[in-house]
Amino acid sequence: MIQKPSIPKGTRDFGQREMAARNYIFDTIRTVFRSFGYSQIETPAMENLSTLLGKYGEEGDKLLYRILNSGDAFAGVDFEKPLAPQVCEKGLRYDLTVPFARFVVQHQGEISFPFKRFQIQPVWRADRPQKGRYREFYQCDVDAIGSRSQLCELELVQIVEKVFQKLDVRVCMHINNRKLLTGLAEVCGFPDKVVDITVAIDKLDKIGQEAVEAELAERGLSAEAIAVLRPVLQLNAGFDEKLAVMRKMMAGSQAGMLGLDEIEELFGLIRAAGISMPCELDLSLARGLNYYTGAIFEVKALDWQIGSICGGGRYDNLTGIFGLPDMSGVGVSFGADRIYDVLAGLEKFPTQLASGADLLFANMGRDELGYVLGIASALRQAGASVEIYPDASKLKKQFDYCERKGIRFISICGSQEAADGTVQIKNLASGEQRSFPSSDIQGMMEFLR
């Protein structure tokens, strides 16, 4: 029976052009991570469900892909009880953060702290697929764990700046601090309404001050509380002024004052390091309120509307659930798919992304093959990517192959060239053709560049 081939909804095949573009992004990110001394690790795609369950909230538990136990999964099952927990012990990686925490605890004896690691691997979520949201996608995470120094935060800011400089994308980094949000909730007398307050403030740009105040009231804040928060809602100032207004407000909150100290220190470091990427204190930034405890980051492209393309923050107790308390860390995650869309949208991919070979030797039949094989090997040895067309097809077909695969040079070595010991190479874009002695590998390499 013949099957019409397809892949599961929300997953993707990557052909050679997409792979070349994706590898360009991954290689750039990896090179920058390495230049700051971060080391790569990998964890298995399958984790024990006990490692994953309960780490992503109730909604997350539902989005975990579960793997049916191998062998006869249903043998001895109690059909009166929920079945999934009885027949599935393993699940697919949902993010890179929980496996990282598990890794740190499991291997704590072998790790040198502060541990600076990066990880670039796919994750899986049983989300409803839609434009730009996939069920399998790569995450690129970089974290430093085991130090409370804000030099770690600075390093992440430097990494973000360098990655997007290399990718030639203008970005703005939004920075907040979880303790400031705690502080705001405390000083207005509603310490348990951190999320409500932050969500409302988040809409300031879109709906304006009055509507935000209305929403705060709806969410249960008193008029007095809103009055306390008003200076923040009216803030439209530079960093120093923002900070001064906040210092006044926060006098009554220890968390808030600590948050201000941290923000002030971090922006001081950013200045000292000469960061040229715009970094903005953004009190409405409300990412990861359930686990971040200090700095919160989010990066947006300035010239392409797509939401955040990178984000992260500091967490003080990531590894506690696995038995290693007081391990503070900070990290960011780069969204490869969105960065891909930004680069494609802004046409920022290098025009010569290495997808095909540099040069094709046309196949003129068996007689000239021995001659061509040696030259092809020498060129490869010198660093070129070289193909020999496998069949002695019509030249038209061989030229078409070059065009479709983006091969920029062709060489046609017939009996004459083999007898003379010469090599003709043609630049297919410019039409320029040159002849080389077969020993002049260096000359050919220069022409291929």
Next chain:
Amino acid sequence: MIQKPSIPKGTRDFGQREMAARNYIFDTIRTVFRSFGYSQIETPAMENLSTLLGKYGEEGDKLLYRILNSGDAFAGVDFEKPLAPQVCEKGLRYDLTVPFARFVVQHQGEISFPFKRFQIQPVWRADRPQKGRYREFYQCDVDAIGSRSQLCELELVQIVEKVFQKLDVRVCMHINNRKLLTGLAEVCGFPDKVVDITVAIDKLDKIGQEAVEAELAERGLSAEAIAVLRPVLQLNAGFDEKLAVMRKMMAGSQAGMLGLDEIEELFGLIRAAGISMPCELDLSLARGLNYYTGAIFEVKALDWQIGSICGGGRYDNLTGIFGLPDMSGVGVSFGADRIYDVLAGLEKFPTQLASGADLLFANMGRDELGYVLGIASALRQAGASVEIYPDASKLKKQFDYCERKGIRFISICGSQEAADGTVQIKNLASGEQRSFPSSDIQGMMEFLR
């Protein structure tokens, strides 16, 4: 509740040292693949079970990891019928070959044939874990599909030679042809006993000619048939002699004669290309008898006993099951885990596998930080991997960190250096220490090399 962290049996975490070693292997393989014009693709980890089932035999079907349908998988299930097929529609990739075949058929309109692709991704098998056998492991496959030319076979031989040259491992390539095995079975009058005959011949080295003949008899071959095969069992000759003996034997088998032609052509190409790796015609090589139709390859390390570290062959109908008949291809697969073991066993990993940074700036406190930040950035810009220790800890601790992470150079910039505009860098292995003006980034880079 605190959980003791663990990972599923048969899976592995890779820490920074293992990753550096593995990346060395993958990068080497990838570079060679690219130099021959092969392009990378990736397919999803999850495939529809309909794509996977029935492709790996009955045993393979049992070893597939099945993924529980998302949502309420058991809603509406008929408990009288087998449950697994009702609650699982997707499975994890079991190898790279079937997804490749699916890819070729699904995207045939966008592909330029001959299609030369490589793919380096993990696969999953619910096998019993044991030493050297894992439930998650990487495969590195390279295939050319859409040409019957044995230049494709030659290219794979060249690729194997080049990969192991670069890895500095001496190997021998064993080559057979499926048509020769068909021929042997035909000329001795037992055309349906190809597998029996090959399995018995395979033991020749271990158990000797007499025992092999006994086994052939046990497997149902007549004395006459064994007499026909005897010249092959007594073969202990060079390539030309082997071929001459076979030519005589095979006169009655069209498949056998075709196989001899192919073998002769391929070894001719190997000679023409100047392959220096030993390549041996090995009639006992019986890999993939169910799908290979022409050349069969296997590569063994000469100086380390571990079985085959790379293997493959030509298949004439890989894509037929998905509706694209007559698509001939040939490929090999590199076994990354075994290659790792060989390199480790022979101590062939480069001593300086980039795992940690090149240089650590000790943290002497906030005052010198601004000075150090600028120099660190300039060195990174020049291509070095540079860390600044995040905390102003005792120097002993910072030195220990270098040692444990394999960081080879340390720089201690105190107030004196900041005032003078100098940088002291110490080679931790040799003890050599040098001083540079802070502007002499080039000089520092040379010292770090």
